[in-house]
Amino acid sequence: MIKFCGVNFKNPMVIASSPLTSKIEWLIEADRHGAAAASTKLAFIKQPFYGKLRMHTYRRNSSIICYDRRKDMDESLKLIDEGKKRTDLILFANITNDDYDLDGWAYLAKAHENAGADLIEANMVCPNVGLSTKNIAGEESLSGSEQGGAVTGQNPERIEAITRTLKESVDIPVVVKLTPNVDDIGVTARAAERGGADAVCLAGAQTSLPLVDIYDEGRPKYYLLNGVSHGSLGGPSTKLMCFSHVANIAKKTNIPIVGGGGLESAEDCIMMMMWGAHLVTVCTAAMWYGWEVIQRQVRGMEDYLKKMGYGSYYDFIGKSLQYLRSSSKLEALDGWPVVDVDKCNGCTICAKPAHCDAIEMIDKKAVVYPDKCLGCGICVSLCPTGALTMHVAK
Ligand SMILES: Cc1cc2nc3c(=O)[nH]c(=O)nc-3n(C[C@H](O)[C@H](O)[C@H](O)COP(=O)(O)O)c2cc1C
Known part of the structure; x- marks a missing residue:
């Protein structure tokens, strides 16, 4: 059991927002395999375009997600409602909106709270909303519907304003999922904290480009997409970078952290917590190797508690931070x-x-x-x- 933002989680495992949390059947699997919580697939009031899951995958390394089928609000509310009725999962509602439409953010959050969501997860991480455009053509090229996801997450002022709006709009905790595509994630995490966020969430999600075929005019080595965008990196190649981001946030803020990115084993999850995360998220490992990964991670974390004689997860959260110092202070x-x-x-x-x-x-x-x-x-x-x-x- 671990208390997070006033909510009791039976263990620290959260299934990250992704295709794994896009339909009730998968939420039931997540529940069956021991996860405490899930963050439902990203929802808009009305999504700007209807994509399909398209990703570049490299075995034992990473996935780059360029495109996915997100949810319109009504679909998302139905999923939350069903998820609460048919599983014991704690549900985070992963939502985003045009960052200048504060009323829209408030409306989206309130609707999810009313549908039964336990926490709001404000998505300021997804590069496929507008960051992929910004990376190609600059900020000035963004249309209104592209002012969300990671574009918001790069702007401390907007993060603070939206978080404040969300806090004023709902009674359930507000967690801000931040993009790592910034100079210093400690700065954007502090902006969320200033806005009143109850917690922040961190993932790999560094924008990335795929391998290309050097014998076919540099065509990306994946054929189910016409073109390629600066997509979002997930999987083991992001793990060490995510440890660094989580530790950075842990040092600079006083709010709890949900840490994810490349976690494949119970040991990975425990290390993420030792760097300062209170809960962990998993996506890519389960997408590659099945729901049993989740079961192994949950059992492994529980076994670790017993083996080490810890009374609670809090006994080891942040333990590794004591070793963190400036390069000039290393011996x-x-x-x-x-x-x-x-x-x-x-x-x-x-x-x-x-x-x-x-x-x-x-x-x-x-x-x-x-x-x-x-x-x-x-x-x-x-x-x-x-x-x-x-x-x-x-
Ligand atoms: C196919 C796919 C779709 C995703 N969709 C979302 C999403 O809708 N909202 C979100 O916040 N994160 C999304 N993510 C990011 C994951 O929630 C997670 O934070 C990230 O993949 C890092 O964890 P991992 O290395 O365990 O995959 C997605 C990831 C993948 C692989």
Whole structure:
């Protein structure tokens, strides 16, 4: 159990707004596999265009989402209503609107509250509303209906104004889902906090472009879209960047954080919480590997609590922040890899890194010269047999 913005969650797992939360059947699956909550698919009062799910996918790496089928308000309200009746999930209503139409934001939020949503998730993250246009043709090219999603999330003044409007319009908590496509997400998170946000939510969502076919005029390697936009990155390649964003926000604000981006295992979720997240979101991992991923993550987090003797999730939230300091304040410790000669199979992989002359092969075994070691640790990561471990000099 974890209390977040005054709402009791049975565990920290939230299914991120996506195709996974676009229909009642999937909400039922999310519930069945142990998630505490879900954020329903992005809703507009009336969506500006009707897309279809189109994404570039790279195994074990990432997905770039250029296009998706969003929801008009009526569809979204029906989903929230059904979701509350047929599941035990806590539901975030993921909504966006033209950022100068504050009445529209208020209307959308109130309607979702009345339909039964437990929290509002103001979407200031999606690049497929207007940021993809802004990235190509500049701010001045944006039409009214494109002033939402990540375009809003880049503008602290608008974030604050919209958040304030939402807070005045509904009684349920307001969570602002921020774009990482900014200089400093701590600044935009503070704007949300000033507007009265109860929490912020963070995802990968860095705008990205796909691989192209170098033998076919540079055509993107995916054929179900005519053209390509600066789409939204999801999946494991965003995880480390999201740790950084969450820690940045945790240091600069006093509101709780929902952290997501590339979380594939229970350990990933726990690390995200150690960097300051109170709840975690998962999308890509379940899209690739199925709902069982969610079950494994939830059970893994519960097992971890017991194994470590923690009484609650709060016992480890933000634990890693104590190690965070400016580069100039870091202290380099001396060390080098040591070789377990029984495990070394003489493959020479550890001796290859171009910047390193600290490892030599003698009689088909790796030998390390500590005084030459730069401490990068790459050899340890490369070793296929686990024969190398980093030794820290006392
Ligand atoms: C196909 C797809 C559609 C998405 N649609 C939405 C959306 O409607 N609203 C939203 O806030 N985020 C949306 N996202 C972003 C996810 O909610 C999530 O924050 C992001 O993918 C990072 O998590 P992950 O690395 O676990 O996928 C979408 C992601 C994917 C892959």
